[in-house]
Amino acid sequence: MALSAEKLTNNQQTVLDLLEKSKEPLKAYAILYDTQKKGITAPPQVYRALDKLIEIGKVHKIESRNSYIACTHKNCNSSTNTAFLICETCDHVSELTQKNLPSYFAKQSEQADFKYAKHNLEIYGVCKDCTK
Amino acid sequence: MALSAEKLTNNQQTVLDLLEKSKEPLKAYAILYDTQKKGITAPPQVYRALDKLIEIGKVHKIESRNSYIACTHKNCNSSTNTAFLICETCDHVSELTQKNLPSYFAKQSEQADFKYAKHNLEIYGVCKDCTK
DNA sequence: TAAAAAGTGTTATAATATAACATATCAAAT
DNA sequence: ATTTGATATGTTATATTATAACACTTTTTA
Numbered sequence: 075m076a077l078s079a080e081k082l083t084n085n086q087q088t089v090l091d092l093l094e095k096s097k098e099p100l101k102a103y104a105i106l107y108d109t110q111k112k113g114i115t116a117p118p119q120v121y122r123a124l125d126k127l128i129e130i131g132k133v134h135k136i137e138s139r140n141s142y143i144a145c146t147h148k149n150c151n152s153s154t155n156t157a158f159l160i161c162e163t164c165d166h167v168s169e170l171t172q173k174n175l176p177s178y179f180a181k182q183s184e185q186a187d188f189k190y191a192k193h194n195l196e197i198y199g200v201c202k203d204c205t206k
Numbered sequence: 207m208a209l210s211a212e213k214l215t216n217n218q219q220t221v222l223d224l225l226e227k228s229k230e231p232l233k234a235y236a237i238l239y240d241t242q243k244k245g246i247t248a249p250p251q252v253y254r255a256l257d258k259l260i261e262i263g264k265v266h267k268i269e270s271r272n273s274y275i276a277c278t279h280k281n282c283n284s285s286t287n288t289a290f291l292i293c294e295t296c297d298h299v300s301e302l303t304q305k306n307l308p309s310y311f312a313k314q315s316e317q318a319d320f321k322y323a324k325h326n327l328e329i330y331g332v333c334k335d336c337t338k
Numbered sequence: 339t340a341a342a343a344a345g346t347g348t349t350a351t352a353a354t355a356t357a358a359c360a361t362a363t364c365a366a367a368t
Numbered sequence: 369a370t371t372t373g374a375t376a377t378g379t380t381a382t383a384t385t386a387t388a389a390c391a392c393t394t395t396t397t398a
Contacts, residue, residue, distance in 0.1 A: 137269040159320045179329055187334035188291045195327045197311055202319035
């Protein structure tokens with residue numbers, strides 16, 4: 075079965091639903107707080123669900139913020155290539171959709187005798203709304 | 207006074223010395239442990255030194271590993287553009303020296319109506335030594 | 339040399355994440 | 369249909385990473 079079609083468990087679906095309806099990345103303990111009513115009562119339940127969702131590419135972690143965001147790409151099943159635009163003014167985060175980043179980075183890596191496998195890119199700046 | 211020429215305090219120098227002689231990135235509490243003899247006895251002392259060193263570009267944080275590494279560039283005085291090659295086999299980390307990454311990312315960002323300011327790139331793969 | 343800015347030492351605590359374990363559920367393959 | 373192996377669950381406890389707060393000291397600069 076393809077990863078992207080994988081059936082989610084209750085906890086996984088609960089966490090994914092919350093992230094998908096959120097306008098912004100959420101922190102693990104915010105997710106915990108917001109899912110108490112759905113039966114998620116302890117940190118491991120959140121982290122396990124996140125681990126699985128990240129593994130199948132439905133969720134990404136913003137490393138520099140310790141926060142988690144639902145993937146905006148259709149049928150994304152990759153957890154290996156991530157690139158974000160993070161607004162320093164309003165904290166909005168969007169995914170940078172750039173098909174050729176992996177090959178670009180692979181080329182750069184090769185020049186340093188390094189075999190590229192995956193990447194995480196976090197770009198900071200000012201988003202469209204905040205430049206107005 | 208230029209940032210890169212800034213005079214460091216005792217604690218800052220102690221932490222920088224340790225990182226510079228380390229072959230690998232260090233975690234904050236490892237730094238704390240290794241600098242006890244030098245009078246650093248509590249976490250805030252480490253984090254303050256790191257904050258300053260990061261600010262002046264002498265040290266970078268590997269976000270996805272919560273670890274810190276001395277900058278390998280001569281007279282680096284920037285904390286705004288970082289790119290690392292992280293070996294998944296041996297955990298060795300090296301900085302990717304690529305002058306044109308900022309302009310490349312600025313261009314990519316522009317296409318998403320995003321005003322680029324700085325970036326952090328973490329590439330995972332296999333280093334030269336580990337491919338042998 | 340006074341004032342402002344930056345750093346220090348210290349205690350306490352916040353925020354983020356995982357270990358461990360007994361039990362439960364699910365998938366698949368005989 | 370039933371065993372089996374893999375995966376998930378609920379729970380308690382704890383590990384790891386990082387900051388708040390405060391009184392005091394040192395350094396810089398006007």
